[in-house]
Amino acid sequence: MAPRPGSSRARRALLTALVTASVALPVSGAARPAAVPAPAPAALAPLGTARPSALDARYAAGRKEIRAARDMAAGHGDRRRAAALTAMAGHGRTFLMFDGRDGGRSVEVFGDLSRAARIAVLVPGAGVGLDHYGRPRRDAEALIGELGSGSAVVVWLGYRTPDLLSPSSLTAGRADGAAPVLRAFVRELGRARPAARVSVLCHSYxxxxxxxxxxxxxxxxxxxxxxxxxGAGSAAELRTPATVRAGLGGDDWIARVPHLAVPLPFVTVGFGTDPVSPEFGAEVFDAGDAGHSDYLRPGSVSLHSIAAIVTGTGTGTGTGTGTTGGRHA
Structure with a gap:
């Protein structure tokens, strides 16, 4: 059977994106954040409890690591990185983990984790790192404000995210490396707060x-x-006990990206079925008119929907049906 014309055009568009990213990479990577040196962090014992004393000790260790990385970045002459780390080490910031090497890894807590009955773990996508940390912090602050007391939001930057304009943003290589680290953190979080309701919120990549x-x-x-x-054809293929939910804002440019998975030698380009499509089978929630970077914008429909999911009071509009952000899934 001959391929459908629309499918062929989408496939060509995806391959064009890969070629464009391959050309753009040497330019965008000329001054890579990963090149800024940082000390190796001290080994941390697993967080076995979320008692205030245990959390305070982890937060103090995190500040110490951030300040050491700041001093090394300043000595290297990278004022931008040093300024970003100075802000991270500021009063009231609480990091469960920090590693400034290779673009940076961190886990920051918003709210009182020791008393949280519901916890949201934010997993950011491409282009987020120590030098571009403003958006996940803004998102976490907006979400904790919507959730209110008895909640905690954790920004899990536990992997080296792909650059926006790079082949790595079109393949699952970085995700494959990140997945076991995310699993380990969520298990650790579950042991520390076994009675808490945990939701994992996954943006973009x-x-x-x-x-x-x-x-x-x-x-x-x-x-x-x-x-x-x-990277899966359906929610069922994820083999998770969690309820899988999906949303797509009406102003999100990602809607125009072909949802294909193209096998090439040694790698597959693209991530396949759109999670808000009926065939994927997720519970679709109302994302309003959200653009790609503002799903957790204060006052937005998408923020309200996601907060309701975290608290356990919200549901989707149906399995793979309904309207998301003005477009039908």
């Missing part, structure tokens, strides 16, 4: 990470939004 980790995540909800695809 972060949805690929979450999909790779899904079978080992014992959580209430797996929420994919602004997703290029999950």
């Amino acid at each position: 972060g949805s690929v990470v979450c999909a790779r980790a899904a079978s080992g995540l014992d959580v209430a909800d797996l929420v994919l939004y602004g997703s290029p695809g999950a």
Whole structure:
């Protein structure tokens, strides 16, 4: 059977994106954040409890690591990185983990984790790192404000995210490396707060990470939004006990990205089925008119929907049906 013309055009568009990214990479990577040196962090024992004393000790260790990385970045002459780390080490910031090497890894807590009955773990997508941390922090602050007391939001930047303009953003390589780390963190979080309701919120390329980790995540909800695809044909293929939910804003450019998976020698390009499509089978939630970077914008429909999912009071509009952001899934 001959391929459908629309499918062929989409396939060509995806391959064109790969070629464009391959050309852009040497330019965008000329001054890579990973090149800024940082010390190796001290080994941390697993967080066995979320008692205030245990958390305070982890937060103090995190500040110490951030300040050491700041001093090394300043000595290297990178004022931008040093300024970013100075802000991270500021009063009231609480990091469970920090590693400044290779672009940076961190886990920051918003709210009182020691008393949280519901916890949202944010998994960011491409282009997020120590030098571009403003958006996940803004998102976490907006979400904790919507959730209110008895909640905690954790920004899990536990992997080296792909650059926006790079072949790595079109393949699952970074996600494959990140998945076991995410599973381990969520298990640790579950041991520390066993009675808490945990939801994992996966933005953009972060949805690929979450999909790779899904079978080992014992959580209430797996929420994919602004997703290029999950690298799976359906929610059932993720083999997760969580309720899989998906949303796509009406102003999100990711809707125009072909949802294909193109096998090439040694790698597959693209992530396949759109998670808000009926055939994927996720519970679709109302994402309003969200653009790609503002699903957690204060006052937005998408923020309200995601907060309701985290609290356990919200549901989707149906399995793979309904309207998301003005477009039908």
